[in-house]
Amino acid sequence: MKIKITLGVAAALMATTALADTKRVTIASWGGSYQEAQSKALFEPAAANTGIEVRQETYGGMSDVRLQVRTGQVTFDIVSSGSGSAARAAAEGLLEKLDYDIIDVSRFPPEYYTDYCVGGDVxxxxxxxxxxxxxxxxxxxxxxxxxxxxxxxxxxxxxxxxxxxxxxxxxxxxxxxxxxxxxxxxxxxxxxxxxxxxxxxxxxxxxxxxxxxxxxxxxxxxxxxxxxxxxxxxxxxxxxxxxxxxxxxxxxYDCFAIPKGAPNKDAAMAFLAEISKAEYQDDLPTYISYGPTNMAAFETGVIDAETAAMLPSSPENAALQxxxxxxxxxxxxxxxxxxxxxxxxx
The missing domain is CATH 3.40.190.10 (Periplasmic binding protein-like II)
Structure with missing residues (x-):
């Protein structure tokens, strides 16, 4: 009997460890051509490069996050949000504070990120x-x-x-x-x-x-x-x-946030660090003409002058707004x- 109990406990521990080692995130965005662009430029390449499994959903905005957090049934790990909506959600205590020791924002203008939301596009x-x-x-x-x-x-x-x-x-x-x-x-x-x-x-x-x-x-x-x-x-x-x-x-700008109590918070933080890199953000204008928040994306050679002229975050266009x-x-x-x-x- 003792052997059976010991084996049962060991099996449970192994299963728990395997689950903890599985890196996955559920990302909610707004669908349409916008989420398609995010998927092709950011989510799919970052998943391939990090080994983090990505599940995508569409959602109705921070009202969905509010419901999940208040009921204690959080299923989203990352949400794509407008900057204003994220600011209000942060004030309500609905978001996790981001770790900028993990997410490198050294080339982000300060207006493109907050303690609770990191810019994904302009x-x-x-x-x-x-x-x-x-x-x-x-x-x-x-x-x-x-x-x-x-x-x-x-x-x-x-x-x-x-x-x-x-x-x-x-x-x-x-x-x-x-x-x-x-x-x-x-x-x-x-x-x-x-x-x-x-x-x-x-x-x-x-x-x-x-x-x-x-x-x-x-x-x-x-x-x-x-x-x-x-x-x-x-x-x-x-x-x-x-x-x-x-x-x-x-x-x-649109930004990415982590709902309070996200089930895969650590993997979400690592994934945000990855998609914030210039080598992902410089691909987004290929699919939709929104600009990068990481200014280093303008220096990789991927965004040519003609494309930059269509992007709101290029210095020339930003100055008009x-x-x-x-x-x-x-x-x-x-x-x-x-x-x-x-x-x-x-």
Missing amino acids: FSTVFAWNTDTYGEDGPQSWADFWDVEKFPGSRAYRGKVAGALEPALMADGVAPEDVYDVLSSEEGIERALNKIRELRPHIDVFWSSGAQHAQLMRDGEVDMTTGWNGRFDNAAKDGANVMHSFNQGLLD LPISLEWYSEWEPIASEMYQEMLTE
Whole structure:
């Protein structure tokens, strides 16, 4: 009997050790052409080079992480997130602190990572136009986007507050460097909302996803829209008659975070260290025109000058844009979002 018990315990210990030695991570992202690009440039090569098994899922954002953490049933090891969403999730205690002794961010600009989220790509919220309607000389500022006499036609605009208020204030004459100061009051938020109300008779669609605003341009359903640069570039590659400008764009980044209580936290940290390297990030623009957060990626020779000119994080394009303020979103987004949704239901 003692022998059987000893063997049983030994077998259990061996099984536990084998499980602990298995390196795997579950990564949740947003699907579509974006996750396909992440998979080809980052996830699949890093899995092959590290031996870490990768399982990919799509998810609905930090609300899914909140549910997992609060119920104690965390299945995600890494999530792809917008920077603002990650900042709010970190403030709620939903994320693990990242170890930058493991993840090398020495070539990352400081605005592209936080204690809880490391940048994976840089994107821009821009205005785009139908070249069938306006040719190549479309709008070149948010004031132009609002100018329905100079640029008559239908518009689409974001149905959520993120990236919706800043363009309205710039269209109303606020200098980019003053936008967040003005927005740091309910009066300033109302000023932005009033500017959107002014344009609303010409807004046919309030879009809710990158796939949607790209499809609007593919189908020619609107003449002009806001949206994300990489989605428009991919639509253009598919034959859509669309162009966009980085002028007065909103410079933002997507990042990777580890949910609090992730089952494979150590493997997740190692995997983030791997995909943060320049030799992975320089491949991402091959699949979608979002820029690297690791500036060394511009030095590997993979990103040529023509490609760099399409990337929001190239120094020339970044200089034209307003960086998103995570501090403002952390403090003001709940109030601004409620006011924005009320405006949409008027």
